[in-house]
Amino acid sequence: MAGHSKWANIQHRKGRQDEKRQRVWTRVVREIMVAARTGGGDPNANPRLRLAIDKAKAANMPADTIKRNIDKATGNLEGVSYEEIRYEGYGIGGAAIIVDAMTDNRVRTVADVRHVFSKYGGNMGSEGSVAFQFKHCGQLIFAPGTSEEKVMEAALEAGAEDVITGEDGAIEVITAPGDFEAVKNALEAAGLKPEIAEVTMRAENTIELGGEEAAKMQKLLDMLEDLDDVQDVFHNAELDF
Helix, strand or coil: CEECCCHHHHHHHHHHHHHCHHHHHHHHHHHHHHHHHHHCCCHHHCHHHHHHHHHHHHCCCCHHHHHHHHHHHCCCCCCCCCEEEEEEEECHHHCEEEEEEEECCHHHHHHHHHHHHHHCCCEEECCCCCHHHEEEEEEEEECCCCCHHHHHHHHHHHCCCEEEEECCCCEEEEECHHHHHHHHHHHHHCCCCCCEEEEEEEECCCEEEEHHHHHHHHHHHHHHHCCCCEEEEEECEEEEC
């Protein structure tokens, strides 16, 4: 089915993430610890932990560091206990923003997030104020030029919910969160490597921002992402600089 092209925004987001690689270990460690604490330390029985370990390996984290943090989370070693918190709010032009954090100090984290929203032109919202505009799902995105037929055949056979081709040829595969790993493995087995593969909060509808508004929105997103306790920032803005 046809869909609006998001490739420029996807590449921009990927580039911003690459610039912040030095912080990726901190976030991956927290994800490993929360996943292990909530679902157990055996990755074979804990899909969320498997995904966290995959992220750690992709970031070149040593195996003993991964194991040590699993052991901390499951009580075999003493360590910090993190809890997950989600904040919702509005950015420039009314764009919807979700901020997922992991913290050992809830009071500090909410104060930091609220400060960034207010300082950079956004507004904190109440729980549920924007989450309804997003879908929790697996998302795999392939670069323009990838065979749509091959992606569609492999994805749908593996249980994907939808395959969306953008105006510029980028291909997006949507899965239920629980089917993400199976679909990803099937696509890779078919020789199809996604540019982005993650379980995410996908915006159902987008708001286009250009010029000064786009620059202000990017600044707000950058400052939220730079907070120590923030793991992920999701939004529904398409930025056109």
